[in-house]
Amino acid sequence: MHFTKVHGLGNDFIIVNVGIGEGFPDDWSSLGREMCDRKFGIGADGLVLLLDSGQADVRMKIVNSDGSEAEMCGNAIRCVAKYLYERGIVKKEEIRVETLAGIMVPKIIQNNGVVEAVRVDMGAPRLERELIPMVGPVGQVINEALEVNGQIINITAVSMGNPHCVIFVPDLKDIPFSQLGPIIEAHPAFPRKTNVEFVQVLSPTEVRMLVWERGAGPTMACGTGACAVGVAGVLNGLTDKAVTVHLPGGPLYIEWDGVGSVYMTGPATEVFNGEYTVYKH
Numbered sequence: 638m639h640f641t642k643v644h645g646l647g648n649d650f651i652i653v654n655v656g657i658g659e660g661f662p663d664d665w666s667s668l669g670r671e672m673c674d675r676k677f678g679i680g681a682d683g684l685v686l687l688l689d690s691g692q693a694d695v696r697m698k699i700v701n702s703d704g705s706e707a708e709m710c711g712n713a714i715r716c717v718a719k720y721l722y723e724r725g726i727v728k729k730e731e732i733r734v735e736t737l738a739g740i741m742v743p744k745i746i747q748n749n750g751v752v753e754a755v756r757v758d759m760g761a762p763r764l765e766r767e768l769i770p771m772v773g774p775v776g777q778v779i780n781e782a783l784e785v786n787g788q789i790i791n792i793t794a795v796s797m798g799n800p801h802c803v804i805f806v807p808d809l810k811d812i813p814f815s816q817l818g819p820i821i822e823a824h825p826a827f828p829r830k831t832n833v834e835f836v837q838v839l840s841p842t843e844v845r846m847l848v849w850e851r852g853a854g855p856t857m858a859c860g861t862g863a864c865a866v867g868v869a870g871v872l873n874g875l876t877d878k879a880v881t882v883h884l885p886g887g888p889l890y891i892e893w894d895g896v897g898s899v900y901m902t903g904p905a906t907e908v909f910n911g912e913y914t915v916y917k918h
């Protein structure tokens with residue numbers, strides 16, 4: 638099976654273009670776990686499958702390293718857009734990608750044919766509790782108290798097609814990240830679990846964040862998470878409608894006018910190509 642290893646700010650993925658292949662195994666969950674294993678497989682935060690689409694240029698299926706399927710992935714979609722554009726598979730700069738979160742539209746930003754960045758229309762955030770999804774009364778979840786291990790943490794919940802629990806803190810170095818991340822990821826208030834973002838506001842136009850991802854744990858970057866942070870910053874009156882989000886792997890530029898689509902701009906990097914043999918155990 639031919640694959641391409643890519644990353645967005647160190648959030649790394651294995652791309653398999655299933656659309657052109659045949660004889661692929663149909664159990665993508667176990668294959669995702671196997672290929673993403675950093676000791677026994679290729680190693681990645683997720684497996685990204687490209688499939689034919691009846692309504693877009695391509696369909697993107699995301700399998701987290703734990704085998705769970707995600708509705709959307711921001712860093713991966715930038716890499717997919719670059720992958721398709723550079724191979725001439727899609728010969729336009731605006732590419733329509735079908736995902737479980739809807740059709741996303743990454744736009745190639747190129748200079749003399751070199752892809753410098755990708756700007757993605759990530760669609761509008763979903764803010765109603767039941768759309769996160771989160772249990773509790775009807776309404777939005779903005780700066781709401783959540784009990785975590787006997788302590789109260791104020792959270793803001795945003796869905797970008799996948800769930801995000803955003804927590805603003807005075808200083809990231811004081812956060813017990815490795816303890817709180819997995820507890821909140823699996824908190825019973827989130828019936829489909831959640832991604833967890835801890836955010837330190839540096840100014841109205843700059844924040845720094847750490848992310849514990851649903852189904853992948855701590856990653857170097859999270860595109861949908863950065864979008865959720867941009868939205869939560871506006872909702873809480875902490876940041877402007879355009880903000881630079883500093884992640885461990887680097888910055889993403891997030892824009893949200895408070896009503897419509899969230900736009901995410903950032904790099905996409907191809908690292909290597911290879912062949913993977915699926916051994917029948």
Ligand SMILES: N[C@H](CCC[C@H](N)C(=O)O)C(=O)O
Pocket residue numbers: 648699701706707708709710711712713799800832850851852853856858859860861862
């Ligand atoms: N682990 C996430 C999917 C990947 C999101 C992240 N890598 C991104 O760049 O948006 C989830 O289960 O919702």
